[in-house]
Amino acid sequence: MNIETLLSNCDILDVSVLILENQNGSWLVTKMNESAKNTKEVHEIKVALKHNIQHGQKLDINSMNANSFYDLRIDIREKSYKIRLKLLKPKICLAKIEKACELKDVDNKSSEISLFQTLLNYSPDLIYFKDREAKFIRNSKSLSDFLGVPQENLIGKTDLDVYIRSLANTKYQDDLNIVNTNIPIINKEEEAITINGKKKWLTSTKLPLKDHKNKVVGLFGISRDITEKKEAELKNKELNDNFQRLITASLGFQQTAKLDNLFRMAGCLIHKKFGGIQLVFLTKNNSKNNFDISFFPEKEMLDNCPCRTIIDYILSNSLFDEQVFENERTTIDLNDFFAKKAVKGFESFDFKYASVYQLKEKNELFGYILIFRNINFEEYDILFLKVLINQLTLAIERIILIEELKESIIKAEESDKLKTTFLNNISHEIRTPLNGVIGYAQLLLIKREPDIKDLQSYARNVIDNAKILLEVFEDILEISKIESGKISIIQQETNVNELIDSLGTYLEEQFKRHEKTNIDIEYSKELPDKDACFMLDSVRVFQILKPFVSNAVKFTACGHIKIGYKINKPSEIKFFIEDTGIGISEKSSEIIFKLFRQGDESATRKFGGIGVGLSIADALSKKLDGKISFETNPGKGSTFCFSMPIAKHT
Numbered sequence: 264m265n266i267e268t269l270l271s272n273c274d275i276l277d278v279s280v281l282i283l284e285n286q287n288g289s290w291l292v293t294k295m296n297e298s299a300k301n302t303k304e305v306h307e308i309k310v311a312l313k314h315n316i317q318h319g320q321k322l323d324i325n326s327m328n329a330n331s332f333y334d335l336r337i338d339i340r341e342k343s344y345k346i347r348l349k350l351l352k353p354k355i356c357l358a359k360i361e362k363a364c365e366l367k368d369v370d371n372k373s374s375e376i377s378l379f380q381t382l383l384n385y386s387p388d389l390i391y392f393k394d395r396e397a398k399f400i401r402n403s404k405s406l407s408d409f410l411g412v413p414q415e416n417l418i419g420k421t422d423l424d425v426y427i428r429s430l431a432n433t434k435y436q437d438d439l440n441i442v443n444t445n446i447p448i449i450n451k452e453e454e455a456i457t458i459n460g461k462k463k464w465l466t467s468t469k470l471p472l473k474d475h476k477n478k479v480v481g482l483f484g485i486s487r488d489i490t491e492k493k494e495a496e497l498k499n500k501e502l503n504d505n506f507q508r509l510i511t512a513s514l515g516f517q518q519t520a521k522l523d524n525l526f527r528m529a530g531c532l533i534h535k536k537f538g539g540i541q542l543v544f545l546t547k548n549n550s551k552n553n554f555d556i557s558f559f560p561e562k563e564m565l566d567n568c569p570c571r572t573i574i575d576y577i578l579s580n581s582l583f584d585e586q587v588f589e590n591e592r593t594t595i596d597l598n599d600f601f602a603k604k605a606v607k608g609f610e611s612f613d614f615k616y617a618s619v620y621q622l623k624e625k626n627e628l629f630g631y632i633l634i635f636r637n638i639n640f641e642e643y644d645i646l647f648l649k650v651l652i653n654q655l656t657l658a659i660e661r662i663i664l665i666e667e668l669k670e671s672i673i674k675a676e677e678s679d680k681l682k683t684t685f686l687n688n689i690s691h692e693i694r695t696p697l698n699g700v701i702g703y704a705q706l707l708l709i710k711r712e713p714d715i716k717d718l719q720s721y722a723r724n725v726i727d728n729a730k731i732l733l734e735v736f737e738d739i740l741e742i743s744k745i746e747s748g749k750i751s752i753i754q755q756e757t758n759v760n761e762l763i764d765s766l767g768t769y770l771e772e773q774f775k776r777h778e779k780t781n782i783d784i785e786y787s788k789e790l791p792d793k794d795a796c797f798m799l800d801s802v803r804v805f806q807i808l809k810p811f812v813s814n815a816v817k818f819t820a821c822g823h824i825k826i827g828y829k830i831n832k833p834s835e836i837k838f839f840i841e842d843t844g845i846g847i848s849e850k851s852s853e854i855i856f857k858l859f860r861q862g863d864e865s866a867t868r869k870f871g872g873i874g875v876g877l878s879i880a881d882a883l884s885k886k887l888d889g890k891i892s893f894e895t896n897p898g899k900g901s902t903f904c905f906s907m908p909i910a911k912h913t
Contacts, residue, residue, distance in 0.1 A: 266355070270296040279360035281309070289313075290356065299360060304339045311337045312346060312358060327356075389465070389486040392472060397421050397438035400481065411459045427456045437469065441482045445471050452489070464493035498642070516658035522546065523557065525662065529632075529655050530559030536647065539637065541614065543574055546622070546630035554630065574633070594618050594640075613637075620652050624660050699728035727776060750886055754910075757801040759828055759836065760788050766808055766826050773816040782819055787827025787839075797836065797909040800887065804838070804907070807883050807891075810876030811840040811903040819844035822900070837906040846897035880905075 266282055273280045279299040283290045292309045299305055312335070327333060327350045335346040345361035383390060383403040390403035399417045407414045410425045417425070422434040430453075437448060447470040456462045469484035519525045526544045533542060544557040556574060595617045614635035622630040632652065640648070703721040763786060770784060788795070808826075815824045822843030829837045847855065855877050884891050889907030 266294065269357070270294065273359075274298055279305075281312070281358040281360070283312070283356040283358055285354040285356075292358075302360060304342070304344070305360075307339045308337060308344060308346070308360065311339070387488070389488070390484070391486075392481060392483045393421075393438060394481040395442050395479070397435055397442070397482070406486075409455075409461060409463065410457050411461065425457060427458060430454060430456055438482055441469055441471055442479055445479055447471065448484075452493070455486075462490075463488055464490045498646075516654055517661065519658065520662065520665070522659065522662060525655065525658055526557050527559065529651065532651060533634065533648070534559065537636065537638075537644070541635040543633040543635070544630065545574070545633070547628070597635075618648075620648065622652070622659060623656055624663055629656075629659060629663075697728070697732060700725050700732070703728075750883070752800050752803060752886055754798045754800055756796055757799050757804075758792060758795050759797060759799075760790070760792050760795045762801055762804065763788055763826055763828065765805065766812060769809065770812050770816065770824065770826065773813055777816055779816060779819070781821040782816070783823040785823050785825040785827075787825060787829075789827070789829055799836075799907070799909055803883050803887060804905075807880040807887075807889075807905050808838055808840065810880050811905075813876065814903075815840050815842035815844060815901075818842070819900070831906065834908055834910070835906055836909045837904055839902055839904045841900070841902040843900040846899055846901055847893075847895040848897055 270280065270282070274296045277298055278296075279302050280296055281292045281299055282294040284293045286293075291313065295305065302308070327348070332347055332349045335348065337344045337346055347359040347361065349357045349359070351357050383401070386403055387405055388403070389406040389409060391399060391406055392401040394400050398419050398421050402414055402417050404414060407417060410417070412420075412425060422431045422438065425431075426434060434453070434455075437451075441447060447468070449468050451467050451469075453465055453467055454462070455465050465486040466489050467484055467486040469482055471479045472481040472483045474480050515528055516525060519528065530542045530544075534540060542559040544559070545554040546557075547553075548555050597615060597617055600617075615637050616635070616639065618634040618636070618640065620632040620634075621628060622632060632655075634648075703724045707718070707721050767784060767786065774780070774782065812824070812826065819842045823841075824843075825839075825841040827839060829839070831837050857878065881891055884905060884907070887907050889905055891903070891905050893901060893903045895901040
């Protein structure tokens with residue numbers, strides 16, 4: 264179309280246009296149509312337009328391309344004109360004069376434009392405007408970022424240019440249908456994959472774009488990113504299929520009474536789900552202060568198994584105590600892990616990753632599940648395992664609870680038995696000395712003229728029996744203090760040689776009480792008196808050693824009893840009482856420190872006592888940060904030791 268025809272058509276449409284030509288580097292208005300000539304301020308527009316272009320205040324026309332346009336605003340007196348420039352040929356430019364409006368209206372529109380531009384720049388939703396050919400004429404920064412195309416470069420393009428062809432055709436046809444039918448699209452879910460490979464799920468709303476005459480001139484749309492929601496729905500669908508099988512199988516957990524069977528069932532489920540993996544179950548063994556290890560498949564129980572080698576390394580180096588294992592779930596890159604630990608010999612190990620899951624029972628760490636594998640788990644795989652671990656944890660809690668209930672029943676029955684035994688013992692231990700006190704007191708009353716020797720004998724027997732009775736009551740009161748936590752420790756300067764001498768005096772009193780005459784006393788004092796002073800609670804130490812001495816006397820018929828101490832190291836002393844008595848059986852060794860328990864609990868036992876002496880000693884030793892140990896040889900004797908930290912008196 265030539266310039267004259269263009270001007271004529273613009274007159275028909277009542278559109279005012281100017282033609283600018285580049286003459287010797289300057290852009291000058293050379294032609295205009297009749298509509299432009301009738302514009303009152305056309306001369307001022309020509310001057311202002313020439314000024315804006317020549318001095319580069321707003322635009323360098325030479326930098327425009329054939330497919331772009333540029334809008335200028337020219338203010339003349341109280342009116343403002345919008346001039347739209349479009350390059351027709353390299354040296355010819357068309358300037359369309361828009362309808363004039365009051366300056367105050369322009370300012371309002373400028374504010375609206377500013378707000379609109381802010382929306383386009385900062386909205387997270389994808390916003391776009393298109394013409395009747397479904398070409399972009401305006402778009403938000405978020406859309407530009409998603410497509411990987413600058414905002415200005417999107418102008419004039421369609422969806423066919425920015426999305427993969429298989430999806431773009433549908434989107435493009437939707438745009439054309441809106442323009443041609445005036446029917447909007449509301450909240451349509453659609454997949455969007457750019458030619459660069461970016462993928463999103465969108466919910467899109469597109470509506471017709473109309474001018475002031477209600478004529479459809481294009482469309483505009485808003486697309487919201489629902490990728491996370493959509494992916495979650497797809498993953499949930501996959502998970503639901505897996506969980507149906509998992510839930511059915513996990514019902515078997517609740518019917519399993521042994522941990523080994525429980526781990527075997529869990530191993531089958533995980534192995535069936537993922538395959539090509541190795542499972543290791545580690546459960547705490549509090550009695551041995553380590554972990555019990557179970558493998559699945561069980562063939563990996565072989566001692567030379569690489570998994571076992573790694574587990575042994577982790578356990579022997581206490582790596583479960585490190586930060587890497589503190590979370591409920593941790594994934595370890597084995598190559599990186601052993602490289603950091605400078606461990607060699609695992610280069611040919613079959614697996615690349617290890618996932619560590621904690622097993623808890625009543626929020627207390629019970630053990631770990633390790634899954635060795637070569638693949639990285641997807642998020643829904645991790646969710647699958649998390650549900651399985653939760654089910655496993657519930658089953659573990661149930662099994663442990665059943666075991667605890669069984670133990671509670673046994674302990675309750677044992678407690679009833681101990682209560683009966685204690686009542687029988689204490690009845691005997693109180694009644695016997697009390698009868699002695701009453702008996703000898705009655706003798707004092709019925710003898711009218713007793714000689715002095717009889718009086719002294721009766722008095723000694725009353726005193727001895729009263730002391731025995733007092734010791735019983737003191738032991739019971741001491742147990743009460745220990746259980747209520749009211750035991751106090753008072754450190755003071757103590758000569759341990761003198762403490763041993765006091766113990767020897769007590770030993771001699773016990774000989775007299777039990778009428779033991781065939782036993783020798785031996786002493787072992789490692790330090791001279793001048794070097795034997797330390798800071799310790801002599802009263803509590805004597806209480807600890809006292810039952811060792813009384814038991815040595817009680818269970819030794821002949822031979823010797825040796826009492827003494829050794830300095831193990833500068834900050835620790837070890838007291839010991841050695842006897843040549845009957846010794847302690849292996850069965851009795853497990854119970855002698857328990858409250859109200861004795862080595863011989865039969866009804867026909869020939870040794871007295873209420874079974875609290877060693878329990879008191881054990882409790883007091885812990886208060887002093889000490890430790891009781893013993894060695895025994897049934898039929899030949901025993902040695903009881905008490906070690907504790909000490910400080911040299913200065």
